[in-house]
Amino acid sequence: KNQVEQSPQSLIILEGKNCTLQCNYTVSPFSNLRWYKQDTGRGPVSLTIMTFSENTKSNGRYTATLDADTKQSSLHITASQLSDSASYICVVSPRVGNYQLIWGAGTKLIIKP
Amino acid sequence: DTEVTQTPKHLVMGMTNKKSLKCEQHMGHRAMYWYKQKAKKPPELMFVYSYEKLSINESVPSRFSPECPNSSLLNLHLHALQPEDSALYLCASRPLPGQGNQPQHFGDGTRLSIL
Numbered sequence: 001k002n003q004v005e006q007s008p009q010s011l012i013i014l015e016g017k018n019c020t021l022q023c024n025y026t027v028s029p030f031s032n033l034r035w036y037k038q039d040t041g042r043g044p045v046s047l048t049i050m051t052f053s054e055n056t057k058s059n060g061r062y063t064a065t066l067d068a069d070t071k072q073s074s075l076h077i078t079a080s081q082l083s084d085s086a087s088y089i090c091v092v093s094p095r096v097g098n099y100q101l102i103w104g105a106g107t108k109l110i111i112k113p
Numbered sequence: 114d115t116e117v118t119q120t121p122k123h124l125v126m127g128m129t130n131k132k133s134l135k136c137e138q139h140m141g142h143r144a145m146y147w148y149k150q151k152a153k154k155p156p157e158l159m160f161v162y163s164y165e166k167l168s169i170n171e172s173v174p175s176r177f178s179p180e181c182p183n184s185s186l187l188n189l190h191l192h193a194l195q196p197e198d199s200a201l202y203l204c205a206s207r208p209l210p211g212q213g214n215q216p217q218h219f220g221d222g223t224r225l226s227i228l
Contacts, residue, residue, distance in 0.1 A: 032214045043117070043203050043219030044156070051214055089155055093214070101217075103155035
């Protein structure tokens with residue numbers, strides 16, 4: 001069964017600190033993996049998208065890694081800011097051209113001053 | 114501001130009302146989507162339009178009726194909804210698969226409450 005599991009479910013860190021969010025998936029075949037940020041009451045915003053041949057991709061203070069062999073991905077946030085408080089969702093696309101996406105349940109991140 | 118615009122932002126309606134949700138994008142995307150998102154859950158796919166034609170209906174009840182008048186607009190017509198239909202309704206768009214691994218662009222949604 002295609003699944004995406006994220007950990008931790010929630011995380012609280014102090015402003016300025018770094019953190020890493022985890023994503024494990026059992027989706028096959030695999031086309032790409034996306035990380036989205038969703039602020040409360042807003043739509044998801046794409047942070048990174050990686051195909052199986054990419055190991056890392058950065059977007060400002062966000063760096064995503066992908067290990068297609070172990071089917072694991074991580075999202076590292078550097079020097080966190082209050083505006084980073086949001087849900088971070090890992091999403092896997094099973095194959096190119098397939099509209100179906102497998103969504104993780106998300107990690108709720110809270111940045112405290 | 115997002116590149117996908119949804120109106121209204123909030124909607125409260127009774128179970129006997131008829132209303133419509135609207136979505137608009139001007140990025141030239143030819144695939145458009147409707148999602149339903151309940152609190153603290155990931156979005157659930159409802160409908161997919163490809164080149165203005167309905168390509169996927171995820172077994173959505175007929176009280177939800179999608180419409181794609183042109184390549185920039187997507188509507189969701191609502192009729193005789195139930196209280197459990199209260200949720201955030203998200204619209205998204207993306208270039209078709211032939212244009213590479215592009216992410217979906219989401220609007221900020223319509224918060225729907227059924228009384």
